Amino acid sequence: MKNTVIPLLGVSCLLLVGCTNSFTKVRDAVNQAPDWYETRRQEIRGEGYPELVEVPTIAPGELPGKTLPASAKRVSALAAQFAETARAELPANGPAEIAAVGDEIRQQFAGLDETSNFLTDAEIAAIRNSFNVPRVTQGLKGQR
Known part of the structure; x- marks a missing residue:
């Protein structure tokens, strides 16, 4: 009995020391985690998402349809600005060069x-x- 109690106590002490050491390492690793780690933990837990019963409110300046004319004006201004640049011009002989390559x-x-x-x-x-x-083709024919 004494022969088994001493090794069991020794193994238990070693396991206890090993576990406390590993908990310390895990805690240090969590404290040194990158910035995105906490966000990812919240995603995994399901925290930070809105509840289904919550109804979002729309600000008066962001009503659907009211911002469309402003964005259309912005798109037309950007298109006009692009048309004025040299990059918007087609090459003078582009289609002729493509046809020449095809003929070649x-x-x-x-x-x-x-x-x-x-x-x-x-x-x-x-x-x-x-x-x-023959050993394959004839053998297969003979097995039918």
């Missing part, structure tokens, strides 16, 4: 024979015969 590619393919296949019939038959292994 067509000329490269013009010399190819359209009726030719990748492999001839003889080459296809040779490939099929190379995969014709």
